[in-house]
Amino acid sequence: MDRFVSTFTNKxxxxxxxxxxAPFRAVLERDGYSQGTGGGPPASxxxxxxxxxxxxxxxxxxxxxxxxLAQKIDGLLSGLADYSDERDELSVALYxxxxxxxxxxxxxxxxxxxxxxxxxxxxxVTFVGLGDKFQMWEPKAFEARRKSARxxxxxxxxxxxxxxxxxxxxDDERGGSA
Amino acid sequence: MDRFVSTFTNKxxxxxxxxxxAPFRAVLERDGYSQGTGGGPPASxxxxxxxxxxxxxxxxxxxxxxxxLAQKIDGLLSGLADYSDERDELSVALYxxxxxxxxxxxxxxxxxxxxxxxxxxxxxVTFVGLGDKFQMWEPKAFEARRKSARxxxxxxxxxxxxxxxxxxxxDDERGGSA
DNA sequence: TTTACGCCCATAAATACCCATGTTATCCCA
DNA sequence: TGGGATAACATGGGTATTTATGGGCGTAAA
Numbered sequence: 001m002d003r004f005v006s007t008f009t010n011k012x013x014x015x016x017x018x019x020x021x022a023p024f025r026a027v028l029e030r031d032g033y034s035q036g037t038g039g040g041p042p043a044s045x046x047x048x049x050x051x052x053x054x055x056x057x058x059x060x061x062x063x064x065x066x067x068x069l070a071q072k073i074d075g076l077l078s079g080l081a082d083y084s085d086e087r088d089e090l091s092v093a094l095y096x097x098x099x100x101x102x103x104x105x106x107x108x109x110x111x112x113x114x115x116x117x118x119x120x121x122x123x124x125v126t127f128v129g130l131g132d133k134f135q136m137w138e139p140k141a142f143e144a145r146r147k148s149a150r151x152x153x154x155x156x157x158x159x160x161x162x163x164x165x166x167x168x169x170x171d172d173e174r175g176g177s178a
Numbered sequence: 179m180d181r182f183v184s185t186f187t188n189k190x191x192x193x194x195x196x197x198x199x200a201p202f203r204a205v206l207e208r209d210g211y212s213q214g215t216g217g218g219p220p221a222s223x224x225x226x227x228x229x230x231x232x233x234x235x236x237x238x239x240x241x242x243x244x245x246x247l248a249q250k251i252d253g254l255l256s257g258l259a260d261y262s263d264e265r266d267e268l269s270v271a272l273y274x275x276x277x278x279x280x281x282x283x284x285x286x287x288x289x290x291x292x293x294x295x296x297x298x299x300x301x302x303v304t305f306v307g308l309g310d311k312f313q314m315w316e317p318k319a320f321e322a323r324r325k326s327a328r329x330x331x332x333x334x335x336x337x338x339x340x341x342x343x344x345x346x347x348x349d350d351e352r353g354g355s356a
Numbered sequence: 357t358t359t360a361c362g363c364c365c366a367t368a369a370a371t372a373c374c375c376a377t378g379t380t381a382t383c384c385c386a
Numbered sequence: 387t388g389g390g391a392t393a394a395c396a397t398g399g400g401t402a403t404t405t406a407t408g409g410g411c412g413t414a415a416a
Contacts, residue, residue, distance in 0.1 A: 010396070010397090011396080011397070013396095013397065013398065013399090014398080014399085015371095015398090015399085017397085017398095018396095019395075019396050019397070021395095021396095022394075022395065022396090052183075057328065057331065057332060057335070058332075074309075076334070077309070082250060082254065083235075083254065085235075085236045085237075086330075088234075088236075088237070088308060088313075089323075089326070089327045089330055090327065090330060090331060090334065091308035091309055092306060092308065092313075092323060092324055092327040093324070093327035093328045093330065093331040094331065095181070095182070095183050095184070095306075095307050095308050095309050096184070096185050096306045096307060096308070096324060096327070097184075097185075097324075097328075098183050098184055098307075099183075099184050100183055100184060100201070102371090102372075104371095104372065104373070104374095105372085105373065105374070106373095106374090106395090106396085106397085107395080107396085108396090108397090110371080110372095188406070188407090189406080189407070191407065191408065191409090192408080192409085193360095193361085193408095193409090195407090197405075197406050197407070199405095199406095200404075200405060200406085280361095280362085282361095282362065282363070283362085283363060283364075284363095284364090284405090284406085284407085285405080285406085286406090286407090288360095288361075288362095
C-alpha cells in the first residue's frame with residue numbers, strides 16, 4: 001500500500017539539511033519521485049520531483065508527501081470554477097504555502113526558514129507517518145501531541161467499552177525498521 | 179505536472195526589473211516559452227515568447243502565466259456564444275489589459291507602470307504560485323490575503339473533511355479526502 | 357538629443373552535487 | 387552459534403553551479 005508509517009527522529013545539520021527516513025524515501029520513490037542521483041533521471045523542482053511540504057493548518061508541524069498528496073490538493077480545487085475569486089483565494093492557501101523540496105543524492109532535504117519556524121524546529125526533527133502523508137515535528141512538541149492523542153483514544157475506548165488491547169506506552173521511536 | 183507552486187519575494191531594481199523565480203521560469207519554459215538569450219531561439223513578443231500579464235480582476239495583484247494561461251482564457255471565451263454581449267465584455271476584461279512581457283537573458287521582466295500601480299508595487303514583489311498561473315503582490319498586501327485565504331480553507335476543510343475518517347486528531351489535515 | 361529598452365558582464369550568496377566517515381543492523385561461514 | 391565481513395544509513399563537510407541582483411553600453415524609439 002505504500003503508506004507512511006512509524007516515526008523517526010533525525011538531526012538537522014549546519015546547512016539545514018535533514019535525512020528523510022529511508023522507509024519514507026522508499027514510499028516517495030514508489031509514489032513517482034525520481035531522485036537526482038542514485039535513483040533515476042533528474043527532475044527539476046517543479047515537475048514531479050521533490051516532496052511537497054506546507055505548514056500544517058492547525059498544528060506546529062510541517063506536512064509533507066509526494067505526488068499522491070499533490071493530487072489530493074488538486075482534487076480540492078478541481079471543483080471550483082476557473083478564474084473565480086474563490087478559486088484564486090483557495091489556491092493561495094493550497095498552492096501558495098506549498099514548498100517543493102528536492103531530495104539530494106543522499107536522501108536529504110533542506111528545510112526553508114519559513115517552514116522551520118512554523119514548526120519550531122532547531123536541531124532535531126521527528127518524522128511521523130500518517131498514511132498518505134507525513135508530518136515533521138519538533139520532537140518535544142510531538143511528544144506532547146502524542147500524549148494528548150492517546151488520552152483522547154482512551155476516552156473513546158471508554159465510550160465504546162472496549163477494554164481490549166493496550167495503549168503501549170513504549171512505542172516505536174527512532175529506527176523502527178521497515 | 180508543471181504547476182506554479184510556492185511563493186517567492188524578489189526585488190525590483192532601479193530599472194524596474196524583477197527576477198522571475200527560477201522554478202516559475204522552469205514551468206514557463208516547459209510551457210512553451212523560448213527565451214531571447216541562453217534559452218533557445220529568440221521569440222518576438224507576440225509569438226509565443228513572453229509571459230502573459232494582466233491586472234487581477236478582483237485583487238490588487240497582477241496575474242501572470244504562459245501559454246497554458248492564454249489557452250485557458252481562450253477556452254473560457256469559446257464557451258460563450260459569438261457576438262454575445264457577455265463575450266464581448268469578457269474579451270475586453272480578459273484580453274484588454276493583457277501585456278506580454280519579455281524575459282531577458284537573466285530571467286527578468288520589466289513591469290510596466292500600469293501594472294505596477296494596480297498592484298501597488300514599489301521595491302518588492304511577491305510571486306505566488308496558483309497552479310496554472312501565478313500572481314504578483316506587494317508583499318504586505320499578500321500577507322493579508324494569505325491570512326484570509328487560510329481562514330477560508332479552514333472552513334472548507336470542515337465541509338469536506340468529513341469523510342468520516344477517524345477519531346485520530348492528526349489524521350486528516352488539509353483536505354481529508356479528494 | 358533624450359529616454360527607454362534590450363543585451364551583456366560581474367559578483368555575492370544560496371543551492372545542488374559529490375565524496376568521506378562512524379555506526380548499526382545483516383549476512384555468511386566456519 | 388559466534389564472529390568477522392558487508393551493506394545500508396545518517397551525518398559532516400568540500401566544491402561546483404545556479405540564482406538573484408547591480409551596473410554599463412549600444413541601439414531604437416520618441
